[in-house]
Amino acid sequence: MPEAPVTVEDIGRGLTTGDAPFVEEARSRGELYIDQVYELYSQANHESWHRLWDRMQPRWERFANDHFQHGIEVLHLPADRIPHLTDVNRLLLPMTGFQAKAVSGYVPAFLFFDCLRRREFPTTITIRPSDHLDYLPEPDIFHDVAGHVPMHTEKAFADALARFGDCAHTAVEITAGMRDEKERARRLTSIIRAMSRFFWFTVEFGLMRGSRGIVAYGSGLLSSYGELQHAIESDEVARYPMQIEWAINQVFEIDHYQPLLFIVDSFEHLFDLVDQLERWMREGKLNNVAPGAPEIDERDLRSFLEAVK
Numbered sequence: 001m002p003e004a005p006v007t008v009e010d011i012g013r014g015l016t017t018g019d020a021p022f023v024e025e026a027r028s029r030g031e032l033y034i035d036q037v038y039e040l041y042s043q044a045n046h047e048s049w050h051r052l053w054d055r056m057q058p059r060w061e062r063f064a065n066d067h068f069q070h071g072i073e074v075l076h077l078p079a080d081r082i083p084h085l086t087d088v089n090r091l092l093l094p095m096t097g098f099q100a101k102a103v104s105g106y107v108p109a110f111l112f113f114d115c116l117r118r119r120e121f122p123t124t125i126t127i128r129p130s131d132h133l134d135y136l137p138e139p140d141i142f143h144d145v146a147g148h149v150p151m152h153t154e155k156a157f158a159d160a161l162a163r164f165g166d167c168a169h170t171a172v173e174i175t176a177g178m179r180d181e182k183e184r185a186r187r188l189t190s191i192i193r194a195m196s197r198f199f200w201f202t203v204e205f206g207l208m209r210g211s212r213g214i215v216a217y218g219s220g221l222l223s224s225y226g227e228l229q230h231a232i233e234s235d236e237v238a239r240y241p242m243q244i245e246w247a248i249n250q251v252f253e254i255d256h257y258q259p260l261l262f263i264v265d266s267f268e269h270l271f272d273l274v275d276q277l278e279r280w281m282r283e284g285k286l287n288n289v290a291p292g293a294p295e296i297d298e299r300d301l302r303s304f305l306e307a308v309k
């Protein structure tokens, strides 16, 4: 894979979400995997990280699961500046085999899950602008590294995530022999929708029973100052034990706080649920999930259709 060249114009521009020529040019050249050229971060980028970190810290102490807190400590994630992915990976790799891998943007679904299977986590390197700390629809490095990566230090969670990657291969395997292309695409769309919903209600927005009551392990919650507390304490949120048959048929919207969340007992429990998801996929139980959000992007479907078994 050719490396994206750094131009003079890039220096000092920063790596700000929506305004990062280095990343946008890599994307326009079709380069998915890129380097984290650390020198490109501006002082304002580091300040965004610092401010996000400082206000999250007390909320993590109250609402995050213990493994997350432990992950932050053992990875020595810095509070005052954006972390170097190489520093993070040097510590993370020996723990669970996971590593953060810098990407230029959206990763089509099959490639994303296939990365998880290889224990590589596609990681955005840009950071949200300092005047938009609260909400950004697209992921940034604070979401990916402060929200996701500490969870990858925990063996059972890491195993569940890699197992989830296996499921994408199962989907390709069980549909590969189908002659009817239209039916194959329809079935894969349903399976991708089911997997996306499962991922959303666990890895992104999952709650867990902990020694201190209900805590969060989903990264969408762990990287959101407002929603983390809301998810745990608000009367407006319905919280139920995780049920696959419900989650895979449940539509979700990404532009507001989640009104419905699911609780797992442990990461061993989560691993067993992923196993069950795969069994159900083989039995055809994911072939006709309820329509509706998320809509499956053409790129996502194509990534499955074109995947090599």
Ligand SMILES: [Fe+2]
Pocket: 139, 143, 144, 148, 204, 219, 220
């Ligand atoms: Fe995420």
